[in-house]
Amino acid sequence: MHRYRSHTCGELRASDVGTDVRLSGWLHNRRDLGGILFIDLRDHYGLVQLVARPGTPANEALSHLTKESVVRVDGRVSARGAENVNPELPTGEIEIEVTGVEVLGSSGQLPFTINTDDGVNEERRLEYRFLDLRRERMHRNIMLRTAVIAAIRQKMTALGFNEMATPILTAASPEGARDFLVPSRLNPGKFYALPQAPQQFKQLLMIAGFDRYFQIAPCFRDEDARADRSPGEFYQLDVEMSFVEQEDVFRPVERLMTELFEEFGGGRHVTSPFPRIPFREAMLTYGSDKPDLRARLELVDISDVFEGSGFKAFAGRHVRALPVPSVQDQPRKFFDQLGEYAVEQGAKGLAWVRVGDDGALSGPIAKFLTQENVGVLTERLALKPGHAVFFGAGDFDEVSKIMGAVRVEAARRSGHFEEDVFRFCWIVDFPMYEKDPETGRIDFSHNPFSMPQGGLEALRTQDPLDILGWQYDIVCNGVELSSGAIRNHRPDIMFKAFEIAGYDRETVEREFSGMLRAFQYGAPPHGGIAPGVDRIVMLLADEPNIRETIAFPLNQNAQDLLMGAPAEVEDARLKELHIGLYKGPAKPTPYKPTT
Numbered sequence: 001m002h003r004y005r006s007h008t009c010g011e012l013r014a015s016d017v018g019t020d021v022r023l024s025g026w027l028h029n030r031r032d033l034g035g036i037l038f039i040d041l042r043d044h045y046g047l048v049q050l051v052a053r054p055g056t057p058a059n060e061a062l063s064h065l066t067k068e069s070v071v072r073v074d075g076r077v078s079a080r081g082a083e084n085v086n087p088e089l090p091t092g093e094i095e096i097e098v099t100g101v102e103v104l105g106s107s108g109q110l111p112f113t114i115n116t117d118d119g120v121n122e123e124r125r126l127e128y129r130f131l132d133l134r135r136e137r138m139h140r141n142i143m144l145r146t147a148v149i150a151a152i153r154q155k156m157t158a159l160g161f162n163e164m165a166t167p168i169l170t171a172a173s174p175e176g177a178r179d180f181l182v183p184s185r186l187n188p189g190k191f192y193a194l195p196q197a198p199q200q201f202k203q204l205l206m207i208a209g210f211d212r213y214f215q216i217a218p219c220f221r222d223e224d225a226r227a228d229r230s231p232g233e234f235y236q237l238d239v240e241m242s243f244v245e246q247e248d249v250f251r252p253v254e255r256l257m258t259e260l261f262e263e264f265g266g267g268r269h270v271t272s273p274f275p276r277i278p279f280r281e282a283m284l285t286y287g288s289d290k291p292d293l294r295a296r297l298e299l300v301d302i303s304d305v306f307e308g309s310g311f312k313a314f315a316g317r318h319v320r321a322l323p324v325p326s327v328q329d330q331p332r333k334f335f336d337q338l339g340e341y342a343v344e345q346g347a348k349g350l351a352w353v354r355v356g357d358d359g360a361l362s363g364p365i366a367k368f369l370t371q372e373n374v375g376v377l378t379e380r381l382a383l384k385p386g387h388a389v390f391f392g393a394g395d396f397d398e399v400s401k402i403m404g405a406v407r408v409e410a411a412r413r414s415g416h417f418e419e420d421v422f423r424f425c426w427i428v429d430f431p432m433y434e435k436d437p438e439t440g441r442i443d444f445s446h447n448p449f450s451m452p453q454g455g456l457e458a459l460r461t462q463d464p465l466d467i468l469g470w471q472y473d474i475v476c477n478g479v480e481l482s483s484g485a486i487r488n489h490r491p492d493i494m495f496k497a498f499e500i501a502g503y504d505r506e507t508v509e510r511e512f513s514g515m516l517r518a519f520q521y522g523a524p525p526h527g528g529i530a531p532g533v534d535r536i537v538m539l540l541a542d543e544p545n546i547r548e549t550i551a552f553p554l555n556q557n558a559q560d561l562l563m564g565a566p567a568e569v570e571d572a573r574l575k576e577l578h579i580g581l582y583k584g585p586a587k588p589t590p591y592k593p594t595t
Contacts, residue, residue, distance in 0.1 A: 010046020178222035194220035240528035287404020292478030295411035484529025
């Protein structure tokens with residue numbers, strides 16, 4: 001028999017009754033019933049119940065062990081009595097009568113319980129992440145991640161893409177988030193950067209003629225943490241294709257996402273095909289360029305209804321209405337709570353009316369609406385008895401943000417929200433440029449290396465704020481999985497695009513010399529995308545926080561509490577790297593977050 005096990009803890013069944021076995025695993029739980037010890041033994045594959053009779057050496061050995069100690073046991077498989085069968089456990093029809101025990105690794109006092117999710121704080125969990133990963137939910141999440149990545153590789157290869165690796169030590173990026181810098185010992189005073197993304201390298205691979213590339217790529221950005229973004233590092237499915245237009249990129253990615261979410265989504269429906277929603281339409285209709293389409297409510301722009309109106313709260317402002325059907329049975333509390341939610345999002349309040357059985361409007365602002373207002377609103381919003389309408393007013397971006405959040409919350413509270421479904425969409429036609437509200441300067445709004453719609457002619461003849469880019473995002477359930485674009489592969493268009501954003505030719509040549517040099521030797525039209533692996537798994541696992549799907553994430557302060565990173569470095573090592581430390585007060589440098 002093998003030194004440690006003849007079987008795993010999850011594979012024994014009723015057909016194995018009478019078999020002598022050897023198992024190894026962690027002492028998951030222990031119960032003493034009248035001197036008879038019942039032990040749950042756990043390994044990677046599952047859980048099995050052990051029985052140690054009173055007065056036996058096995059009982060003596062197991063009764064003194066702490067939970068999470070590692071043991072090897074010998075025993076015989078026996079059938080449980082009918083009244084003791086556990087139908088929720090694959091091994092629930094059998095148990096192991098223990099005849100021998102060897103302690104392979106005893107456990108100290110645990111900082112938190114393993115066999116329950118007891119609400120221990122995240123900092124503690126990350127400090128003892130090796131214990132946290134023993135929990136069933138965390139173990140399941142990490143194995144889901146493993147399976148998803150394996151499936152991505154198989155499916156991408158089947159779609160004709162070639163997996164290639166790109167450098168980790170590279171040059172600093174002149175745009176986007178802050179780089180993580182690595183000092184060069186052999187080149188004093190110079191630094192490598194960890195890649196924010198393999199963007200330039202994958203484009204160079206297209207120029208080199210490889211046609212279809214993919215990579216499960218590690219990316220490094222010195223950004224702050226949030227629920228759907230891990231600080232420091234993350235992984236993305238990096239994709240690039242040659243001789244393609246926008247729809248050519250959409251087809252394989254849409255097929256991949258549909259298959260992934262059908263395979264690993266636990267039976268939740270995937271809506272397909274994915275709708276294409278222009279950016280401007282998304283902002284007007286959903287209040288967000290990351291719309292959660294599970295909410296079956298839409299915003300309506302009614303600014304024109306109140307132009308020149310005597311209702312000062314709406315006059316001359318951008319006004320968005322949210323009609324909500326079938327709220328006739330909702331109490332006043334429903335309206336008050338939505339108002340409180342809007343205030344939490346930054347609103348000063350939330351105006352509303354409701355439609356009575358006779359079609360008349362009632363509510364806090366009903367008295368301010370003229371008969372003409374009521375008639376137009378009734379027709380445009382298709383109002384019927386039992387409807388309510390919520391209103392937001394202000395500047396475009398402010399109203400979009402607040403009413404976009406209210407739209408989803410109202411749908412949840414009023415029964416207009418789809419559960420157990422993945423609703424994907426493509427957001428397209430992003431503006432190429434935007435105006436800085438403080439400086440008035442024209443800058444890139446999304447990705448500076450995208451091909452403008454209309455090419456060089458558009459850059460020469462159109463108002464920059466009217467130019468659209470061949471840029472797109474893929475969104476699922478309100479989570480942006482990725483941005484992508486058809487790339488700008490022509491130097492003349494690149495120079496003009498950057499000129500509009502205030503970059504002279506010398507700056508572009510200095511910052512992007514490698515790409516420009518490559519473009520001058522026959523660059524094919526190409527485009528790509530890079531869905532975030534961490535976010536994909538977060539959605540599939542139905543986890544609200546991305547760190548729950550990463551084995552060893554940094555905390556919100558970008559610290560590794562388990563390994564003690566970042567850490568100070570000895571002076572001798574700094575000297576070898578030609579580095580001197582400035583220990584004065586930090587001087588934060590403002591930067592434009594990557595989009």
